[in-house]
Amino acid sequence: MEDEEKVIASVLSGDKDAFSEIVIKYQTTVYNLAFKMVRNEQDALDIAQETFLRIYSSLGSFKGGSRFSTWIYRITYNQAIDFIRRKSRAEAVSLADTAGTGEVLASIPDKSADPSTAVESKDLFKQVAEAIMALPDQQRTALILREYEGLSYKEIAQRTGVLEGTVKSRIARARRGLYDFLVKNGTIGENDRLNKRKEVDSR
Amino acid sequence: MKNCEYFEALISGLIDGEITQAEKDELFAHLETCENCRNLYENYKVIFSHTDLVTPPKELLENVMAQIKQEPLNAVRPNRRYYIRYLSAAAACFAAVFIAWQSGLLPHENSSSNVAEPAENLTISQDEMNKAETKDELAAPENYSDSLQSSGTEDYESDVEDEPSVGPSLVAGSGNAADTNGMDLESLGISGYDEGLYLIYIEDTLPDFLNSYTQQTLETGFVLIFPDQADIEKLDGYPIWDLSVDSSAKTAVLFKAES
Numbered sequence: 001m002e003d004e005e006k007v008i009a010s011v012l013s014g015d016k017d018a019f020s021e022i023v024i025k026y027q028t029t030v031y032n033l034a035f036k037m038v039r040n041e042q043d044a045l046d047i048a049q050e051t052f053l054r055i056y057s058s059l060g061s062f063k064g065g066s067r068f069s070t071w072i073y074r075i076t077y078n079q080a081i082d083f084i085r086r087k088s089r090a091e092a093v094s095l096a097d098t099a100g101t102g103e104v105l106a107s108i109p110d111k112s113a114d115p116s117t118a119v120e121s122k123d124l125f126k127q128v129a130e131a132i133m134a135l136p137d138q139q140r141t142a143l144i145l146r147e148y149e150g151l152s153y154k155e156i157a158q159r160t161g162v163l164e165g166t167v168k169s170r171i172a173r174a175r176r177g178l179y180d181f182l183v184k185n186g187t188i189g190e191n192d193r194l195n196k197r198k199e200v201d202s203r
Numbered sequence: 204m205k206n207c208e209y210f211e212a213l214i215s216g217l218i219d220g221e222i223t224q225a226e227k228d229e230l231f232a233h234l235e236t237c238e239n240c241r242n243l244y245e246n247y248k249v250i251f252s253h254t255d256l257v258t259p260p261k262e263l264l265e266n267v268m269a270q271i272k273q274e275p276l277n278a279v280r281p282n283r284r285y286y287i288r289y290l291s292a293a294a295a296c297f298a299a300v301f302i303a304w305q306s307g308l309l310p311h312e313n314s315s316s317n318v319a320e321p322a323e324n325l326t327i328s329q330d331e332m333n334k335a336e337t338k339d340e341l342a343a344p345e346n347y348s349d350s351l352q353s354s355g356t357e358d359y360e361s362d363v364e365d366e367p368s369v370g371p372s373l374v375a376g377s378g379n380a381a382d383t384n385g386m387d388l389e390s391l392g393i394s395g396y397d398e399g400l401y402l403i404y405i406e407d408t409l410p411d412f413l414n415s416y417t418q419q420t421l422e423t424g425f426v427l428i429f430p431d432q433a434d435i436e437k438l439d440g441y442p443i444w445d446l447s448v449d450s451s452a453k454t455a456v457l458f459k460a461e462s
Contacts, residue, residue: 016271023264031259045260052267128250146219150256153221172215175251179243188246 004068011059023052026069030076032148036125037080043087051079067137073144077129084126124187131181132174139174142167205233207240214244218251 004025010018030051035044054075062071132140132147141160145151153171157164182188213230216222222230234241 019271020264020268023267027259027263031263032256035257045263048259048263049266053270056271147251168216169212172212175215175247176211
């Protein structure tokens, strides 16, 4: 953490190259969070780029009161939401433009075999991403490192300075909290099985 | 007898490949007999699947660093005291969202009639925007806070957060038109405006849950909508917003449509 503060201070003092350390450290989380929300590599890249530029321009507002990783997660999430919204508006315009002429609506990319399910799946991951932000800080950090960075419990324990058993229980509690959130929000029914989504997502 | 909470932790560990064979055997024996845990396991496999974790392409780092090097150093972002200035400077190139709530702000009595009626007195001309920008450029940013405090009403300016309201930040102010350093609602052509709490936010899009409202597009490209109280309250917990919600007030959201 101390090193991270030094890097931030360097960037703020004008050393632009130092920002590469932040990108290298967080690009896996940023890119994977974006990818899970849009299910498209090019879009995820665009979002990740926008996110890091936003982080750069906002760095002066980070005062260290919360974890830097959480701060970055929020920015990524918001950038992804904005991107999705912009894109859906553009697609709606495209639909309106072509509907009257009877042209094929080829402007809407959709590579999945079952578009409706894919959209449903994207919504699910969007809601998961949103719900993560409502988790207690320690649970959130552990789950982000697991879900979006793919770290093992041991690596997470080293990164966060706690025992592996603690990581295990934090992640388990975080997942249960998220699950309850999705049930409460009606995203999934209490007795639902999400097998259909699974088939789409585990490509 | 171990309870389901114990097995939930094992399910989570199994998803991550972090349990022993003995624990796995124990878990699957339990799943044979417990439908709730079986459902949970199946759903966890979908929700928390990270088999699709991907490696970021190398151009991510390259593109970000290339772009940063081209830009002037602006890492020290204007804080909220600079907000109104920032709004003005950004108004020409960014869309703007104005959130205002107070019963005296809106020109009509109820929200449904507002949506239906022409918004002559809500029209914001480009000239007026320009005027507002000019005034704003002349104002020292620090004056904003001072003017808030001298308005004789409660200062609603939020504490500056570590976690940013993504996009330019949000500021809440309470007071009259003078508080906004020229970006008062009246100068933007919004009449029927009185003292009260208002918030201004720059963004090019709205949260999803506000998108379903009837939108009245004004001449200037600003759009007027009237969210329900429930959605106003949602803004309070929305990551990019930082609002204090007055449950007795009406709300107007004005935002400039994307160009």
